[in-house]
Amino acid sequence: MGYDFTIDDVTFLRSDSGRSALAYADSLVLQPDTMLADIGNLSRRFPEHQAALVETVTCRRKAVGKLRHPDRLLLTADALQQATAFQVAEHRAAEIADRYPDATVHDVTCSIGADLAALTAAEGIAGAIGSDLDVVRLAMAAHNVPAATLARADALTPTSNADVVIADPARRSGGRRSFRIEDTEPPLLEVLAVYAGRPLVVKSAPGVDYRLLRDRYGFAGEVQLVSLNGGVREACLWSQPSPGVRRRATVIRTAGTSFEITDAADDAADVDDAGTWILDPDGAVIRAGLVRHFAQAHGLWQLDPQIAYLSGEELPPGERGWRVIEQLGFSEKNLKRRLAELECGTLEITVRGIDLDPDRLRKRLKLKGSRSLAVVITRIGRAGVMFICESGVRQS
Template sequence: MGYSFSLGDVAYLRSGAGVAALAEVSVLPLTDRIASVAAVRRLVGEERASAVLETVLLRRKAVSKVDSDGWLFTSDALQQASATPVARHRAARLAGLDVHDVTCSVGADLVEIARVARHALGSDLDPVRLEMARHNGTTAGVAFGLARADALRPVSRSGVVVADPARRDSAGRRAWKPADFAPPLDGLIEAYPGRPLAIKCAPGLDFALTPWAEEVELVSLDGQVRESCLWRGLGTGVTRRATVLRSDGTQWTVTDAEPDELPAHEPGEWIVDPDGAVVRAGLVRHYAARHGLWQLDERIAYLTGDTPPPGVRAFRVLEHGPYTEKALKAVLKRHDIGRLEILVRGLDVDPDALRRRLKPRGGAEASVVLTRIGRSPVAFLCRAER
């Protein structure tokens, strides 16, 4: 849960004395918790030591996630905040519109929205988070309105509603049912009838439980699926979208409006494992058709072809055949494989347990892709080249 900040803490952290204290503590190593608390108490006094120490630690955690130099966070708010590239991508789809973020928290999404929206409003029930959002907006150099309000009691009459419901209960357990979110998804739908919506959710949500969503977008960042966004009322013309972002600023997207007719061929020279956002969005065939690939099996997400798409990890096939442990051990010995990566899809195989049983001892390195074609288990010995 982390330290529970008060409004007094926020006021202090925003003051000249607080800024100076944060600067002093930020240069300390803070590797030992007990020693760190003692050192911070000596520098800033016992009353403010916890708030200062927690803020410095949270800022260090935030560096890899949020463009947030000088921001204020709570532990829970930072954990749930969208990574900046993801928040920026979503905001770009709202450019030029009036937008109300009804669960704005400390403003990670709201700041990006305010950069591009015609008007931006944020609201939250937590007064501490609202004050942190105010500070973070000022620090980022953007302007937006703020209101203390329950997300289920509208304080705006028009514009796009953005929400990021909490998906953990008070004990920290992850919630999977829309009714268990805070606020619940159905409650949000009822509270804003006819309003365009963009609701951030976990990528593992069962989207059959959200029939009101006109578009489901899955977003990954640097190969990791970060979130889904449920869209309504913005007229995109697609029902499923996968967006793949990279920290270097590059990105691409694929939708179900694209063709998905694939040829039927034997395995090609390469195995391609599509980005998780493509798989989770159910767009493997659309992605394959775009790049001239085909499926090994219509129920398996691995793709194959003679030329892999740019910017993806692909495996050049050295040898393939029916999979048994005995046959695979012989293949590894023949190729002098000692360092082995095992990828499995569609088979009940534990890669770590299999590696221990295989005991590869050679000097070369390879990847093994285990899957099935039809009902037959198949092993591909590959070299990961991209």
């Protein structure tokens, strides 16, 4: 849960004395083996704010790579966990600017200002407003994003005439991550209802049941699944979809080829035997139900119509795949024998469509060779199959 900041803590941290205290706290190790001594040191120097100092420095260190300029930010552990990674926030801000030129954007659940920072920095956005009910997080946002206009307000009570509204309902229930539609605060369905008819962008959990949103609750907008460097980060709901688009996958890679694909693309991919390569599409593509669209766009095909593995003679730019050496019917005994013959000592195991724990299988194989290989285990129809491959590589 983290330390429960007070408004007095935030006022102190924003002061000259607070900045000096933070610099001193940051000079300490603040690791488990030094924590008691470090806290004692801070308690003697800053007896009323030692906990706030420890929490702020610890959160800043954890925020490296996720938020821009974390050494300047005020934040809480919960807010950091919920905050949008800056690469995703900046991509969304740029898209809002492209869809709604010169718009004023109101973040009605601004928290510490992670999305606000991207909005205020984006070219083409006329202004950014942030509001929240939490006075502590609002004070932190005022420090973190001084260019934004801020107000204390309930997200379910419209308080501006902004051209675009964005919201990020908290996705936690009882301290645990939840993907259920009803387990958000404010409730997702109420957010959609309150701002019905207005341009609305809602950040949701990547596992949100967007099909249920459509089928039971009538959501008619666009669902965008977003991944960052291989991890699916969120499902973003756009109340006003792009023409002809209901589902979209946005794949962001900080060192590689980023791309988007939508359900407006051709999905007439074939099903065939394995070619030179096997690849597992990005999680955003899979969760958006766009595997066939992605395959068709890159001259690939499916091994089985119900399984996400794709195959082809070449890897698309930026994609990681396994070059096939041979295909066998699935048998743990045969796999162990063949890997021994190939002198395999290090094995990457990837599985789809078969109930199998890769780590337990690896232990049972008792590999002793010097060669690095991979095995792709799946099913084709009702039959289990395995592809022994060269170790995974990424196409530049």
